[in-house]
Amino acid sequence: MNVKIEELYSRYQSIIPDFKIFLEYLQIPLYPSFRVNTIKVAPEKIFNLLKELKLTPLKFYSEGFSLNQRFPLGNHWTHQVGLIYAQEIASMIPAIILEPKPNETILDLCAAPGSKTTQIAQLMKNKGLIVANEVNKKRISGLIHNVKRCGLLNEVVISLPGERIGNILPDYFDRVLIDAPCSAEGTIRKSRAVLYHWGLKNIQKMSRIQKGLIVSGFKALKSGGTLVYSTCTIAPEENEGVIDYLLKKFPEAEVLPITIPGFKIRAGITHWQNESFDQRVKMCSRILPQDNNTAPFFVAKITKRGIPHLRPGFQGRIEFNERIIENLYRRFEIAKENFSNYAIFQRQNAFFISTCEVYSFFELPCIRKGLELGWIYDDVLKPDNDFIQIFGKGVKKNFVEIEEWELKRFLSGESIRTQSSLDGFVVLLFKDLPIGVGRINDKEIKSTIKPSRRIKSPE
Template identity: 40%
Template sequence: MHSNIQLPEEFLSEIEAILPSTLNMQDFIDACKRPLRKSIRVNTLKISVSEFTQRAKTKGWELEPVPWCTEGFWITADESVVPLGNTAEHMSGLFYIQEASSMMPVSALFESSNDSYQSVLDMAAAPGSKTTQIAALMNNAGILVANEYSASRVKVLHANIERCGIKNTAMSNFDGKVFGGWLPEQFDAVLIDAPCSGEGTIRKDADAMKNWSLDSVKSIADTQKELIESAFHALKPNGTLVYSTCTLSTYENQQVCHHLKEMFGELVEFDDLSDLFPDAQLATTEEGFLHIFPQVYDCEGFFVARIRKTGKTTPPDVKKRMGKFPFEKAPSKTQIEIAKQLKESLDIDLPSDSSVWLRDKDVWLFPNALEPMIGELRFSRMGIKIAEAHKKGYRWQHQVATTLTLGNEPKCVVLSIEEARDWFMGRDVRPDTTPGKGEVIVKLGNDVIGLGKWVGNRVKNGLPRELVRDKNLF
C-alpha cells in the first residue's frame, strides 16, 4: 500500500474541479493509495498471443486481458525467486513489462484494421514500450522513427528495440520541436506521449507529487503546445496524430489539444474514442478524448486524444546544417553477394523491403521507407547492423538472428536452461552436441536468442553488451 503518499491540497482542489460528476474524490484518493496491478504486453513479432497464453499456464502465471489492447494482460506471478524481468521469456523478447494504461495510446493510433502506416514518428520514445508496441503492429515493416530527447535514455531505448527483434526503426536524439521544420509532412502517423507532470503515476511512484505545483504544470503545458504543433507539421495530410500523457490536469491535456485547434482551425479534427474498447465511454470527454482517472479502470491516470489532419500546413522555416552522411548504398552486385552469403551461411533471406548500406567495413540493413528522410535529419542509429566485412567474407551480427530468422533454420544450436543463463550473462557456452563451424543461431527451446560462433567445442558469445545481465536469471 502507498498509504503514506502526499497529495498536495492545491492538487486535490484542481482534481475536484475537473472530476466528472459520476466520480467522487474519496474513490480517487483511495485509488491513488493502491499499488498498481502488474501488466505485460505480448510481443507478437516473437510469439502469438495464443502461444504465449499457453506458455504462461505452464509457468503458473495468471493472465487477465487488458480490454483496450489485444496483446495486453494483467499478470499475477510468483516473483519471489525470479522477477518477471529476469525470466527467459522476457530476456528472449517474448513480452514487455508495460503499464496497462500506457498501451492505450498505440491502440488508439491503430484503432481500425484499416490503420496501416508506412511511416510513423514516436516523438518521445524511451524507454520503448510504445515504440515496440507500434513496431509489432506495423509487423516490422515501413519506417518507425523513434526519437528521444534525453541522451541518457537512448541506450535503454536501443536495448529494448534490440531485445524485441525490431528492424524497422531509425533512432534520433533531438528536442521533438525540430520535427515540424526538419521533416514536414513526412509521416502517416505521429505519437506524442508528451513529457508531463506525471500526476497519474502516483500509484507506481509514491513520490511522484513531491515537487508538484500548479505553476510547474502550466509551464510544462507551454512546452507540450510547442511539441504538438511540431508533431502536426510533421504529419502528412489525412494523417493521424495521437497525443497522450500520464497526467490528469486539463492544462496539459484538453487545453493542449484545443490550442492545436485554435492554431490550425478546420485542419484539426478530433476523433471520438468512446468505442475504442468496452466501457470506454466511462472515461470519454465531450470532445471524444479519453481522460482516465485511476479508479475507473484500476490503472494509472492517463489521457489520450486521437487527431486527424485534414489538409496541408506551412511548416516553419529552418536552416539545416547536415554533416556528410557516412553511409553509402551498396551497389546491386554487392547486395546480391551479401544476400547469397547470408543464405549459404545461415539459411536466412534478406527482406525485400530493406536495402544494404555500407560504412567502412560495417554492413547495415536500412528500411527502404527511410530513404526519403536520409539527408533531411541526422539519425543516431538506423535499421540493424547485419555484418562486418573481412578478408574471407562477412562476420554476421546478433540482430541477423533476432530479427531476420523464421525459427526453422537448420544451422542452430539449442541451449539448456543452464547454458542459456550463462549466455545471457555474456559467457561462452559448450553445448552437448556435435560442434559445427562458423556462425550459428542460438536458441532456447524454439526461441531464437542470439548468434554465436563455433570455436572448437564452444560457442563464442555474440550477445551485445547492452543485453548482458550480470545476475542470476530464470
C-alpha cells in the same frame, strides 16, 4: 517539497465524481503488465515460455497481458531478449488509438524510452518508416537499447527539439504520436517520486512545452492524417487545455471520437476553474485508475482536414549487399528471398538491414537506421542476435537445440558444453525459437550476449 496524496490530487475533486474511490486506487500498487513483441514471437507461444506466471489476456488488446502477482518482469529472460516488453496497461492505449498501418510514415515526437515506438513498429508489422525523435541526449541510449532489443527494421532515430520538426517537415507524416513530457501525476501507483517534485509552476511550465510540441506535430501531419496526443497526468492545463489551444490556432484541426471495446474511458471536460474549453474536447478520453485498474492517462485523437499532397519519391539507389545475404545462405541456409524487400548496407564495421523507406530517409541527420545484421571477422559473418531472432526461424543448418538450463547459462554470458560436431558460429534454438548466435570451439558453445543484455547467472 513532499506533499500527501490527498493534498496533491484534491484540486481534481470537482471533475472526478467518485473521488474517494479514485484516491483509494491511487494508493494501490499496480500489478505488472506487458505486451508480446510480435516482431519476434507469436502471442500464443508466450504462455509456454512464461509457464511459471499467472497471465491474464487483456480484453481490449490481443497482444497485451497482465499478471496476477508481483514479479520483476524486466529481469525475466523473455524481456531481456525482446520477446516481451514490460509496459503499463494505460501506456499501451495511445499507440492502439493511433492505428498505425504497414508502409506508412509515422512520427513519434517524444520517443524515449521507446515503449510506444516499439509498439507502433509491431503494429506496422515492422514495415514502412517510424521516425523516433528524442531531444534529451541522456535518454537516447535507452531508446536505442529498446528499439534494438525489439528488433525494429523500420525505425530512424533522430534528436531535435520537437518544436522544430513541424517547420522542417511540414505535411510529411501519415500519423504523429505526441506522448508529451508532463507533470507525471499518473505515475503515483508506480513511484512516489511525483510527491517530491509536484507543483503548479511545474504544471504551467509543462503546459507551455506541450503547446509548442502539439503545434509542431500538427504541422508535420499530412492532411487527412491522424495525430494522437497523450499524457500520464490529470491536470486539465496539460490535457484539455492543450487540445483547446490547438483547436483555436488551427481551424482545420478536428477532434475524433475514441472507442476502446472492453476498456472504460471517460469524456474530456469542458470547464476547469475559471476557464471554458472548446466543446469538442469532450471527445478526448480520460483514463482513471478505478475504471480499469490502471494508471491515470489522457488521450486525444486529432485529424487535419484538407487534401493530402503527394511527396516526391526517393530517386536514389537502395543499397543491397548481396555478398552478406549469400554468406547467410551458405552458413545457415536462410532463404535469400526473405530479404528481397529490404536495404542491406554497411555503416563503419557493421552491416545493417532496414526497410527501404528507412534507408531513403535523408531529410534529417540520423543517429540510427534499422537493425544490425552482423559483422565480418576474417571473412566470416557473425550475425547479430536480435537479427537472428527475426530471420533465423528458417535456419536449416548449423544450429543447435538447447534445453532451458542451457538457455539461461547462454543468456547470462556463460559457455555451455555440447556434443555437436559443428564448428564456428551456430544459431541456438529453444523450443523452435532462434535465441541467439554462439560460437562452437572444442565442444564448447561460447555466448555472444553483450553484458548489457545478460540475465542474472543461474545458481
